[in-house]
Amino acid sequence: MTRTKSKLPFDWKILPSVQSVADLIATELTEFKPEILIRLIRFEIEWLRADIVRKQISLKDRQSAIEEVLCRLRSKSEKLLSLPLKKVINATGIVLHTGLGRAPFGNEILLETAEILSGFSNLEFDLNADKRGERLDLADDYLKLLTGAESSAVVNNNAAAVFLALNSLANRKEVIVSRGELIEIGGSFRLPEIMKKSGVKMVEVGTTNRTYMSDYESAIGTRTGAIILAHPSNYKIQGFTTRPEPGKVVKLAHEHGIPVIFDIGSGALFDIRKVGLPAELVVPEFIEAGVDLVTFSGDKLLGGPQCGIIVGKKKSILLLRKNPLMRIVRCDKTTFVLLCATLKRYLLSEPEKRIQTYRLLARDSHILLGEAEKIVHNLPKILVNDLGISVLETVVEAGSGSLPTETIPSAAIVFSPKKISVVRLAGLFRKNRPPVIGYTKSEEFYLDLKAVSSADLPAILDAIRTIGMSL
Incomplete structure (x- = not known):
């Protein structure tokens, strides 16, 4: 078998039949059901x-074709x-x-929730009243206590939270937004497109760098359904x-x-x-300022699972809860438990010592x-x-658009290998068990320890030893 471009017409007859391959490998891949193996x-x-x-x-002949199919099947x-x-x-x-799952969970949370997730739960069942319950009430008391809001709702991500808020409060109406806040977040979340899909008409005010109160005031009319503010979480306009x-x-x-x-x-x-981190917007401050609905992500600085959290006025939250779209964007039991x-x-006291995200972010360089x-x-x-x-001492970012212009001190193990390229070295670390994901910079490979838990440090040592001894 040679992985090169073929210049001659290919003889399709050398490809093996499905059944002939099945006869050769059936005793090897016994874990699969017969019909699944045939399909595979x-x-x-x-x-x-x-x-x-x-x-x-x-492929030069039938044997090489069979070997190639068998190799692919095993892989x-x-x-x-x-x-x-x-x-x-x-x-x-x-x-x-984002690529590695955003906020990590500590072992304490996993141990606490394992029993609940392993069986049935009261996701939508009121144990006191012996009747159907409401899943949105599960996190409601926590969110009201922690933010000072009158009510809350939880959906599957923050894009859904923004979409649902707009659709519930201002469908077929105008929504005013500053041009300096027409944000785009990674993964193709563009606020103008979300606004359009939600059924509202976007009314832009101000300029990219300067928006005044008079801009908002002059845009308000009889068809105005809401004003939306958006924190530019992954960039900052300065000057x-x-x-x-x-x-x-x-x-x-x-x-x-x-x-x-x-x-x-x-x-x-x-x-x-x-806890020594750069400043970021704090949810309770905007509830206190009277904002009707505040939306934010669950898997960023909150340190929880992927979800979109909406807190605010009871009247506004009720509109969201009653919106038929809520069922489309609602969360499952795993999300609510976590x-x-x-x-x-x-x-509890010192939450930064109880949430894995902050335990990692706040570690001293x-x-x-x-x-x-x-x-x-x-x-x-x-x-x-x-x-x-x-x-080497390094500086890193929090990630996922959090604290976009701020850096956090850290430290890394840096590799300048003599026998192989840094690209190949990075590949060897990715193939390690467990995979170790670092980054390359200026022809060097970095393993930064900011996001590595203390429990995983021995695995880093083992990976370096194993890879180094294999070269």
Whole structure:
């Protein structure tokens, strides 16, 4: 078998039949049901056929074709039986890494929720009244206590939260928004498009860098259904700028009987500067300012599962809860169990020590530097020399659009390998079990320890040893 472009017409007769392959591998792949195995073989032969058409592979005879199909089947079966989602060690330095699942859960939360998730639960059953319950009430007491809001709702992500808020409060009406807040978040979340799909008419006011109270006031009319404020969570406009305080916008809107929606993006439940992190918008402050609906993500600075949280005035929340679209965007039991377990920890003292996201974000860079040096100290000197290993102080970002212009001190193990490229080295770490995900920069490979839990440090050491000894 040679993976080169073929110049001669391909003889399709050399491709094996589905049944002939099944006869060869049935005793090897015994885990699969017979009909599933047949379907899997058919799929792999079709993929091979497509690769031949695209000239990505050349096969010389039937035996090489059979070997190729068998090789693909073994690889595919191993992938299917090991589950596509795997535990990885996040050595990118980005705690809220979207590609790696954003906010991590600590073992305490997983242990607390395992029993509930392993069987049935009272997701929509009132144990006291012996009747049908409401899943949205599960997190309601927590969110009201933690934010000061009158009521709450939880949907499957913050984009859905913004969409539902707009549709519930201002469907077929005008919604005023500053041009400086027409945000786009990663994953193609564009506020103008969300507004259009929600059924509202967007009315832009101000300019990219300067919006005044008079801009909002002059745009208010008989068809105005709401004003939306959006925190530019993944960028910051600096210099010659003006942006009214949310409280002033709320006062103006309420004078005209208009509700205000504020998408604050990441959203923190307390002033995170107390734990040495850069400032971020704090949800309770905007509830106190009178904002009708505040939306934010559950899997960013909250440190919980993916969901969109909406808190605010009872009258406005009731409109959301009664909206037929709520059923489309509602969350399942897994989300509610993990969310409630996360929120519970915010009721207690020092929540930053109980939420894994903050435990990682707030770790002192000097401690991380010491951990990195300890790992390197425990490696053979010849390996350290061959891989060009050193320890370096670094700066990282929180991730997922949180604290976009702020950096956080950290430390990393840096590789400048002599025998292989940094690209290949990164690939070897990704193939490790568990995979270790780092990053390359200036022809060097970094394993940053900011997002690595103490429990995973031995795995980092083992991975370096294993990879180094294999070269």
